[in-house]
Amino acid sequence: MPVTDISTDAENLTMTLTADFAAPVSRLWSAFTDPRQLERFWGPPGWPARFTAFDLRPGGRVDYAMTSPQGESSRGAWEVLSVTDGTGFDVLDSFVDPDGNPMEAFPAMRMTFAFDATDAGSRLTNVTYFTSAEALEQVVAMGAIEGSRMAMNQLDAVLLSLREYAQGKGTRTELLDDQHVRITRLIEGPRELVWRAHHEPELMQQWLLGPDGWQMVECKLGETYRYMWQQGDDESTRFGFEGETVLSEPTWRAVTTERMIGMDAPGTLNDLQLYEEDGATLLTLVIEYADKDMRDMILATGMTEGMETSYARLEAVLAGV
CATH class of the missing domain: 3.30.530.20 (START domain)
Structure with a gap:
């Protein structure tokens, strides 16, 4: 540091x-x-x-x-x-x-x-x-x-430069304090397209999928949102998240709440920021958890690896837009 x-x-x-x-x-x-x-x-x-x-x-x-x-x-x-x-x-x-x-x-x-x-x-x-x-x-x-x-x-x-700082390092997770983590990933593509990919259902359903074999079966966006996924055709695997938009400054910053559907556990506050340089966009996501235990439990699920799979897929989607 x-x-x-x-x-x-x-x-x-x-x-x-x-x-x-x-x-x-x-x-x-x-x-x-x-x-x-x-x-x-x-x-x-x-x-x-x-x-x-x-x-x-x-x-x-x-x-x-x-x-x-x-x-x-x-x-x-x-x-x-x-x-x-x-x-x-x-x-x-x-x-x-x-x-x-x-x-x-x-x-x-x-x-x-x-x-x-x-x-x-x-x-x-x-x-x-x-x-x-x-x-x-x-x-x-x-x-x-x-x-x-x-x-x-x-x-x-x-x-x-953004590429010197982030390229080749994939998705990175940094612990800022007991309640906050910072996710960073360099996305090859302009900021406007990265923003659209986070706010247009037809684009989001192509990349925000996690591991191979999963599909997003519901994607509703607006002042409130709701996402649902399932593995293949097995509806018993279905799960999802919902939340509200707290702050939106296109095409730079979006802050949303997030909670798992059907769970009583505390949700998170997600602060997404995008910076573009030379055709590449540095995506930064600061996540606020209710406490350290919740932070550690979610990180232990393999969240970083799952996000990397989705972000790699996002780059492929943007290349075809």
Whole structure:
């Protein structure tokens, strides 16, 4: 993981994050100064950022919003104080309301970003300066340390091209914490087609099948959905899932609930995000479970292997669309 240290200094009212990357400073700089790249890691998993204004020059302003799977929004703005091309910049970071006005309950914080060369590549040093001990404690209590760590640990995937990062590795499952896992898979095909394949029944029934020999016999989509599968012609094997759409931002993000039909067990919250580069799409699915036991029980069913079979089939379907 890139982040090597996050520390707070109550005397100097600072929080310092240090992260090392196997990439040159120029590549790290471009990731922080291109809003489309910055969106891929600025928010932690489950709270991705969208930048609506990006004027990174002294006196300029940057506006962004991070949105939770439930649609809650946390908005921020940078007042750009200084920029040293290629090596760093300083901003005044504020929580803002939907109209872009600073929120009085959350004091603004000065943030410095420094990019330095190392023998192995480059280093990010990010220092946040607070106006009081209370402000520092407030931000830490809001989960800033773990949120920053999880956000910056996503940067490795951005510094490489999508194919360098993911191709040939198949479907990967990462444990984020006791309740969350992240599934990633590179899909050869444009984002629009990958989105359609998740939202058009005639396409979905061709690939979302799991092991060979199974068929999707019911596929109803909309604000609510319902899927049913069975093995061959044996109706006794039939099972399925149902849920609701919580958030939909075509063709980038879809958040849905999921529960097994006829079971009393708690369901999951599934956050699907798609990023395209050079004709390939990185599919990221963050799944929230009720607890660790439920997470481990479902992973033990061979979920990752079953998803890989379906995603490989998806690529073949997209090739023919």
